[in-house]
Amino acid sequence: MAVRVAVVGSGPAGFFTSEELLKQEGFEVDLYDALPTPFGLVRAGVAPDHPKIKTVTRRYEKTAQAPRFRFFGGVELGADVKRNELLERYHAVVYAVGTRDDNRLGIAGEDRRGSHAATEFVAWYNGHPEHADSEFDLSARTAVVVGNGNVALDVARMLVLDPSEVAVTDTADHAVDALARARVERVIVLGRRGPAQSAFTTPELLELAELRAADVVVDPGEVELDGHSAEWLEREGGAMARKKVEILQDYAARTPAGK
Ligand SMILES: Cc1cc2nc3c(=O)[nH]c(=O)nc-3n(C[C@H](O)[C@H](O)[C@H](O)COP(=O)(O)OP(=O)(O)OC[C@H]3O[C@@H](n4cnc5c(N)ncnc54)[C@H](O)[C@@H]3O)c2cc1C
Numbered sequence: 001m002a003v004r005v006a007v008v009g010s011g012p013a014g015f016f017t018s019e020e021l022l023k024q025e026g027f028e029v030d031l032y033d034a035l036p037t038p039f040g041l042v043r044a045g046v047a048p049d050h051p052k053i054k055t056v057t058r059r060y061e062k063t064a065q066a067p068r069f070r071f072f073g074g075v076e077l078g079a080d081v082k083r084n085e086l087l088e089r090y091h092a093v094v095y096a097v098g099t100r101d102d103n104r105l106g107i108a109g110e111d112r113r114g115s116h117a118a119t120e121f122v123a124w125y126n127g128h129p130e131h132a133d134s135e136f137d138l139s140a141r142t143a144v145v146v147g148n149g150n151v152a153l154d155v156a157r158m159l160v161l162d163p164s165e166v167a168v169t170d171t172a173d174h175a176v177d178a179l180a181r182a183r184v185e186r187v188i189v190l191g192r193r194g195p196a197q198s199a200f201t202t203p204e205l206l207e208l209a210e211l212r213a214a215d216v217v218v219d220p221g222e223v224e225l226d227g228h229s230a231e232w233l234e235r236e237g238g239a240m241a242r243k244k245v246e247i248l249q250d251y252a253a254r255t256p257a258g259k
């Protein structure tokens with residue numbers, strides 16, 4: 001008798017789980033997603049100017065062709081199907097639903113006009129159906145991105161890409177138009193800790209210097225390490241953290257090209 005498994009959520013976690021199960025003898029997998037389309041944040045998160053990263057979906061497509069695999073889109077766990085209903089029909093249920101909501105900052109003014117979670121902005125430019133009608137006022141000259149992770153760099157980059165750089169991507173049409181009309185001239189990436197503790201990775205940091213229409217400007221004072229950070233970096237920081245500090249110090253020494 002086949003072992004029937006329901007996997008809920010068709011992002012990377014759902015697809016890699018399905019792939020592993022289907023490699024074993026005797027498993028059948030039904031993959032469910034609340035959205036009509038599969039691939040989770042690979043479709044609706046990964047930046048549209050990073051098409052190579054999105055090609056991981058080819059591997060998922062291969063999984064989807066397996067005879068013992070079925071995909072059910074537009075089925076939301078909790079609304080369209082209940083946990084008990086799945087447990088009655090399957091030998092096992094895997095929850096791979098990701099992290100749908102943003103983290104709240106818990107600060108005054110967080111919900112004022114012009115303040116948005118990256119979750120919403122990213123979903124909007126990636127054509128997520130629940131965010132197609134979102135509106136962002138891009139008429140301001142300065143935007144502030146809070147956080148020092150890769151999502152912060154994605155958002156910062158999308159705000160300053162030249163329209164010609166956006167047009168060749170699969171950015172949602174509504175966002176291509178709005179970003180082309182955007183008047184943002186300066187994006188400040190705001191971190192609560194120093195460069196040694198930043199969460200972004202080196203390729204993403206290096207990519208900032210390759211932008212067609214924007215200079216990356218680093219205040220030298222911001223990349224001077226305090227004693228504690230210098231010691232930590234030396235002893236336990238690791239190669240990636242050291243490289244990031246080096247890159248940021250190199251940026252601080254550059255003269256903006258006037259882009
Ligand atoms: C803006 C952004 C950019 C990123 N860029 C990169 C990158 O360039 N490179 C990289 O390696 N990583 C990147 N990541 C990280 C990567 O996208 C995540 O690590 C990965 O997608 C997590 O996979 P997951 O399957 O756990 O969740 P998700 O990809 O979020 O998938 C979860 C799925 O579950 C579905 N779901 C949720 N609730 C329900 C429900 N109740 N019923 C049914 N279905 C449901 C959702 O619709 C979704 O399809 C990025 C993340 C973000 C936010």
Ligand SMILES: NC(=O)c1ccc[n+]([C@@H]2O[C@H](COP(=O)([O-])OP(=O)(O)OC[C@H]3O[C@@H](n4cnc5c(N)ncnc54)[C@H](OP(=O)(O)O)[C@@H]3O)[C@@H](O)[C@H]2O)c1
Nearest residue numbers: 105146147148149150151152154191192193197198199204
């Ligand atoms: N190109 C890529 O490969 C790519 C692109 C996008 C995303 N991703 C991946 O997707 C995952 C999620 O990325 P992410 O950028 O959302 O998360 P992340 O890597 O955890 O970074 C979050 C950043 O936000 C800061 N932060 C959190 N709460 C804050 C607050 N209240 N005030 C100020 N700063 C705050 C964190 O600082 P502290 O460290 O001080 O908490 C950190 O710098 C990561 O694994 C990331 O690498 C990869």
